[in-house]
Amino acid sequence: MTGAHRLAAGCAAALAFATTVAACSDISAPLRNEVYEWRLFVPAASGDGADTLSFHWDRSFLPVRVWVENTAGLPGHMDRAITTWESVYLYREFTAEIVSDSSDADVIVRGTDAPAPQTSRTRLRSAMAPQCRGATDLDVTPDNRDLLLPIRVFVAPSAVPGTPGLEDCLALTSIHELGHALGIFQHSPNPTDIMFADPSVLLPSPLDRGTAEVLYHVAPTLEAVRR
Ligand SMILES: [Zn+2]
Numbered sequence: 500m501t502g503a504h505r506l507a508a509g510c511a512a513a514l515a516f517a518t519t520v521a522a523c524s525d526i527s528a529p530l531r532n533e534v535y536e537w538r539l540f541v542p543a544a545s546g547d548g549a550d551t552l553s554f555h556w557d558r559s560f561l562p563v564r565v566w567v568e569n570t571a572g573l574p575g576h577m578d579r580a581i582t583t584w585e586s587v588y589l590y591r592e593f594t595a596e597i598v599s600d601s602s603d604a605d606v607i608v609r610g611t612d613a614p615a616p617q618t619s620r621t622r623l624r625s626a627m628a629p630q631c632r633g634a635t636d637l638d639v640t641p642d643n644r645d646l647l648l649p650i651r652v653f654v655a656p657s658a659v660p661g662t663p664g665l666e667d668c669l670a671l672t673s674i675h676e677l678g679h680a681l682g683i684f685q686h687s688p689n690p691t692d693i694m695f696a697d698p699s700v701l702l703p704s705p706l707d708r709g710t711a712e713v714l715y716h717v718a719p720t721l722e723a724v725r726r
Pocket of ligand 1: 675679
């Protein structure tokens with residue numbers, strides 16, 4: 500992303516979500532179409548209306564510690580997903596590393612289906628391709644203030660090893676689910692984005708990248724809490 504695009508993307512967030520737009524007054528191009536809605540809308544803690552949840556990793560958590568179950572080639576796919584998302588950021592706003600101890604991890608990736616009954620309050624289901632499927636569980640406290648760690652990611656093969664399309668499915672689903680774990684809590688409405696609910700593109704689009712970039716420059720409503 501060029502400097503001009505980065506500035507435009509940052510201003511898009513400011514225009515959409517802040518009351519002051521003075522800092523963006525020198526940008527004349529239309530800006531809002533450079534991001535999609537990434538925030539999650541949930542029933543309000545007060546019981547009336549909805550709360551808007553926005554999250555990104557604070558610098559103090561970086562690099563985010565990711566533990567990956569050693570099955571179906573997931574460690575390799577997730578390592579590439581980390582590199583892919585890190586490349587979005589010019590100032591290393593998001594970084595992650597794979598760790599060997601799951602008890603020490605802030606994101607846990609398993610090669611199985613998300614468990615039922617659901618134990619977390621919010622489950623983002625995605626990737627309903629024939630070859631594999633994914634989900635990300637976010638455990639948000641009832642007051643909608645804290646995101647209890649770890650974030651739990653599930654990337655499960657639906658086909659036997661060697662099935663055409665399986666590796667691509669696992670690769671793009673790993674990127675998609677890590678996109679949720681870094682703070683994109685909504686699905687894109689566009690099939691050309693990797694954060695579309697049923698993604699088919701192999702890499703983040705310019706819109707995915709712009710959204711991921713902007714959300715690290717908007718104050719989060721959720722605070723990550725280790726337990
Ligand atoms: Zn998803």
